[in-house]
Amino acid sequence: MWIRDLTRxxxxxxxxxxxxxxxxxxxxxxxxxxxxLMYAQGDFSSTDFVYQGF
Amino acid sequence: xxxxxxxxxxASALAxxxxxxxxxxxxxxxTETKYVxxxxxxxxxxxxxxxxxxxxxxxxxxxxLIYGASELVLLDTKYEATRFFSTYPTGFMIYNAASKGxxxxxxxxxxxxxxxxxRGRRVIFAIGPAIMTMAPFGxxxxxxxxxxxxxxxxxxxxxxxxxxxxxxxxxxxxxxDFPETLSGKPFLMFTMRSxxxxxxxxxxxxxxxxxxxxxxxxxxxxxxxxxxxEYIHHLSAAEVAVVREPRDVDWDALLAAAExxxxxxxxxxxxxxxxxxxxxxKELFVNPRPHGSRDADFIxxxxxxxxxxxxxxxxxxxxxxxxxALIMSSPMNVPLWETIGVSEAxxxxxxxxxxxxxGPFDVPVLDGREWGRIPYFSMDLASHASRKGWIYVDxxxxxxxxxxxx
Numbered sequence: 001m002w003i004r005d006l007t008r009x010x011x012x013x014x015x016x017x018x019x020x021x022x023x024x025x026x027x028x029x030x031x032x033x034x035x036x037l038m039y040a041q042g043d044f045s046s047t048d049f050v051y052q053g054f
Numbered sequence: 055x056x057x058x059x060x061x062x063x064x065a066s067a068l069a070x071x072x073x074x075x076x077x078x079x080x081x082x083x084x085t086e087t088k089y090v091x092x093x094x095x096x097x098x099x100x101x102x103x104x105x106x107x108x109x110x111x112x113x114x115x116x117x118x119l120i121y122g123a124s125e126l127v128l129l130d131t132k133y134e135a136t137r138f139f140s141t142y143p144t145g146f147m148i149y150n151a152a153s154k155g156x157x158x159x160x161x162x163x164x165x166x167x168x169x170x171x172x173r174g175r176r177v178i179f180a181i182g183p184a185i186m187t188m189a190p191f192g193x194x195x196x197x198x199x200x201x202x203x204x205x206x207x208x209x210x211x212x213x214x215x216x217x218x219x220x221x222x223x224x225x226x227x228x229x230x231d232f233p234e235t236l237s238g239k240p241f242l243m244f245t246m247r248s249x250x251x252x253x254x255x256x257x258x259x260x261x262x263x264x265x266x267x268x269x270x271x272x273x274x275x276x277x278x279x280x281x282x283x284e285y286i287h288h289l290s291a292a293e294v295a296v297v298r299e300p301r302d303v304d305w306d307a308l309l310a311a312a313e314x315x316x317x318x319x320x321x322x323x324x325x326x327x328x329x330x331x332x333x334x335x336k337e338l339f340v341n342p343r344p345h346g347s348r349d350a351d352f353i354x355x356x357x358x359x360x361x362x363x364x365x366x367x368x369x370x371x372x373x374x375x376x377x378x379a380l381i382m383s384s385p386m387n388v389p390l391w392e393t394i395g396v397s398e399a400x401x402x403x404x405x406x407x408x409x410x411x412x413g414p415f416d417v418p419v420l421d422g423r424e425w426g427r428i429p430y431f432s433m434d435l436a437s438h439a440s441r442k443g444w445i446y447v448d449x450x451x452x453x454x455x456x457x458x459x460x
Contacts, residue, residue, distance in 0.1 A: 017059065024063030025070075032071045042277030044104035046153060046201060 075276055082279035086110040089286045091117070092294040094149040095140045101285050102153060103204035104278035105167045111149040112171050116142065118455050119149045121164060122180030123156035125384045125438055129328070133312055133444035135451055141299040146455045155198025157185060158364035159228055163203075166217060166225075166371045167210035173376040178454065179368065182384035183404045184436035185361040187352065192359020196232060203235040205242060206274040211371075212245045212260075213267035219257065221370045226250040228367065241270065305449050312441040316430045319441070325390055328433035328440060335435055343395025352396045356403045362411050369415040380454060381412055381419040384437035385426040391435065401426075418460040420450065 013019045083106075090110045093101075094117055101107055111117045120126060120135070127150065132138065135148040151164065161179060165172060186192045211217065211225055226249035229235070236243045245267060248260040286294075322329045325339060372379045386401040405421050412419045425431050425446055433440035439447050453459040 021059045021063050021066070024059060025066035028064050028067035029070050032067055036071075040277060040280060042104075042206075042274060042281055044102070044204070044206070044278055044281045045100040046102045 079276065079279060082106070082283050083110070085283050085286055086279075087113075089289070089294055090114060090149075091147065091296045092289065093286065094147055095136060095296070096289070096293060098285070099153075101278075101282050102151070103202075103206065104281055105164075105206055105210065106275065106278045107282050108149070108151055108164075109168060109171045111151075112168060112175050112177070114149075116146045117149045118146055118176065118178065118451065119151055120178045120180055120451075121156070121161045122152035122178075123182065123184070124152075124154045124436075125182040125184070126150060126152035126180055127154055128438045129330075129433060129440065129444070131315075131441045131444060133308070133441050133448065135444070135448055138444070138448045139451075141297050143299065143301045143303055144452050144456070145300065148451060152180060153202050155195065155201050157194035157199060157202075158361055158368045159194060159199065159225075160202045162225060162364065162368035162371050163207035163211050163229075165368065165375065165377065166214050167204075167207040168375070169210060169214060170216060170375070172372075174378055176378040176380070176454075178380050178382050178451070179372070180382045180384070181365065181408075182437045183356075183386055184384075184438075186356050186359040186404060186407075187386075188436060189359075189361070192355060192361045194361065194364070196234070199232050200235055203232070205239065206271070206278060208235075208242060209245070209267060209271050209274065212249060213264060213271060214375075217371065217374050221367070221374060223249050223252050224367055224370070228364065241266070303452070305445065308445045309442060312445045313430055316433070316441045320430065320433075325393060326430050327390070327435075328438075331434035331438070338394050338435070342393050345392065346395065346397040346400065348395035349397050349400035352391075352400050353403050356407060362407060365411055366415075369412060369417060372417060373415050379417055380460065381408075381417055382450065382454070383408060383420065383422045384439065385422040385424075385431065387432040387435055387437055388426040389429075390432070394435075398426075420454075420460055 014023075086107055087110055090107060091114070093107055094111060098107065108119065111119055126135070136150045139147045153160070158181070165177070165179075185194060189195060208229065212222055214222070226246040230246050230250055236246060241263075245260065245263065248256040248263070251257075316328070319329050320326050320332075322332045323336065323339070327335065383405075386404055388398050388401060391401050392398065402423075405423050408421055409419060425443070428442075428446070430440050431443040431446065432438060433443070450459065
């Protein structure tokens with residue numbers, strides 16, 4: 001019974017245009033955050049190398 | 055907007071991301087400003103290919119930025135400028151942005167990356183005769199250039215609106231001489247190729263890619279901020295403590311002490327070469343050459359050195375960005391070069407060319423020639439400052455900061 005109520009509630013939320021846009025925005029934002037976490041770390045350290053001088 | 059829910063949602067997500075990025079940038083700038091003096095006193099090699107901390111250092115009135123090469127970083131001594139000035143004895147401290155294997159081409163990109171922050175700010179470009187006099191064709195070694203190469207610096211140069219197209223084209227052509235640094239980076243390679251080609255179509259392509267370039271730089275800026283903040287967060291309480299102890303500096307006493315230490319560190323040879331460097335060059339001194347016997351080769355090598363063109367490039371960047379820059383050169387190690395057959399007159403070719411190259415750019419030069427015959431000033435043929443040499447350099451930096459020089 002409660003599952004049916006929950007399903008109805010979720011469907012009702014998705015039928016509301018404002019809520020649908022908000023959920024979509026959250027979904028897109030989550031994708032962006034995931035991309036940032038995957039690729040955010042740059043490498044700005046000097047490369048290890050053997051300085052042989054002159 | 056109900057007809058375009060995805061567009062509205064995507065715009066909202068992008069706006070939230072932009073707000074987050076802006077907030078983080080402000081936090082990072084606050085952290086960098088708070089701790090830049092601590093970073094100046096530490097080994098900051100792990101963020102040396104970024105730019106944010108250097109931009110922050112540039113804004114500090116009590117930090118003097120120096121760019122250059124191994125002349126400023128090779129010898130581990132308490133007289134090295136960042137250690138010597140670490141307690142702000144005369145009211146300022148050095149931010150040493152020099153790196154082993156650095157060259158004029160590297161410095162040109164680093165200065166370009168400072169962007170508008172550079173206008174009117176005093177920076178020192180410390181150069182030495184090593185590349186011009188000792189490297190094949192007077193050119194920076196590939197491994198040295200590669201190790202110092204930064205995507206961020208390269209993009210900043212290529213998409214810097216304050217640099218002329220001609221300067222960017224010259225830089226791009228030179229940077230393409232080191233293709234390993236661009237391999238696996240298609241957009242950077244495209245940028246350098248379209249700049250270097252110089253045709254109207256290629257130039258148009260470069261300008262069409264401008265928004266993408268600025269976006270790439272914005273992402274690299276965020277990454278740089280993140281790396282810098284992470285570096286700062288990993289410092290201990292002792293490392294971030296900045297001590298300021300003004301005092302009178304007795305330069306003569308320091309010179310005497312440093313010379314004594316340097317003499318003790320040259321006991322492996324009779325030529326005043328530091329023990330750490332002697333094994334690398336001792337073969338050159340097995341059979342000392344007759345006076346002046348290598349003059350012609352030396353003059354030819356110095357004259358054709360590619361480093362001079364790279365220096366011109368760095369000077370173009372300095373002028374176009376309006377920096378209050380100063381060229382400070384290390385001296386030729388005159389007695390040592392004489393021992394291997396190069397007369398002082400021939401060695402002076404380096405200074406002559408230095409002034410010839412820098413002169414048209416109207417940038418002050420302190421060529422260091424007066425230091426060339428000071429015993430134990432340099433610790434090797436490549437003009438790396440010795441312990442004693444560092445005292446002279448420190449004194450000069452002090453004079454420059456306090457506007458007693460040039």
